[in-house]
Amino acid sequence: MERQFGKLRLELMQGDITRQSDLDAVVNAANAQLTTGGGVAGAIHRAAGPELDQACRPLAPIEPGQAVSTDAFGLPNQRLIHCLGPVYGVDEPSDQLLAACYRNALKEAGQHQLGSVGFPAISTGAFGYPVREAAGIALQTVVSEGSVIEGLTLIRFVLFSNEDLAVHEEILVRMA
Numbered sequence: 001m002e003r004q005f006g007k008l009r010l011e012l013m014q015g016d017i018t019r020q021s022d023l024d025a026v027v028n029a030a031n032a033q034l035t036t037g038g039g040v041a042g043a044i045h046r047a048a049g050p051e052l053d054q055a056c057r058p059l060a061p062i063e064p065g066q067a068v069s070t071d072a073f074g075l076p077n078q079r080l081i082h083c084l085g086p087v088y089g090v091d092e093p094s095d096q097l098l099a100a101c102y103r104n105a106l107k108e109a110g111q112h113q114l115g116s117v118g119f120p121a122i123s124t125g126a127f128g129y130p131v132r133e134a135a136g137i138a139l140q141t142v143v144s145e146g147s148v149i150e151g152l153t154l155i156r157f158v159l160f161s162n163e164d165l166a167v168h169e170e171i172l173v174r175m176a
């Protein structure tokens, strides 16, 4: 599914964030130490290769809501943006910290003149954020913040399951 908001196209698809070769950047749902692990971070570190770990080390630790970026190494993108989402019910206020992740990731994209960015559903795996709540925050934030980033024309949510895709689609169709 896709919708256009001014110059910005917002796409939703089911897929793997490590295989988005047509995007300038993808976002990692990182941990504070920017190390590999399960979920998105594990898949990204495996695909990027060991140089990513070296590049991340001097940037860590990061705080919930913060975003930093590195080269994408073995990934088929120019750049990799690492965000630390809030652990649901622990890092408070979770909604504001989750919105900050998306906002700061987009700012990072703007600073590096990246025209297209792919996001996973940050915090909805190991960090326990309910998908429907997280999707509402994520979609609202990227539409309002993405349209003010110079040169950004495409934001794609790459959802791992069809269920997560369906939830995001339900919210996006209803968005003003």
Ligand code: ADP
Pocket (backbone or CB within 6 Å): 015, 016, 017, 018, 029, 030, 038, 039, 040, 041, 043, 085, 120, 121, 122, 123, 124, 125, 126, 127, 128, 129, 158, 159, 160, 161, 164
């Ligand atoms: P967090 O720790 O921020 O919750 P996770 O990596 O545990 O991050 O999960 C975030 C979301 O990303 C979950 O919905 C998970 O199913 C999904 N996910 C896991 N692997 C991938 C992948 N390769 N591409 C896209 N999404 C993925």
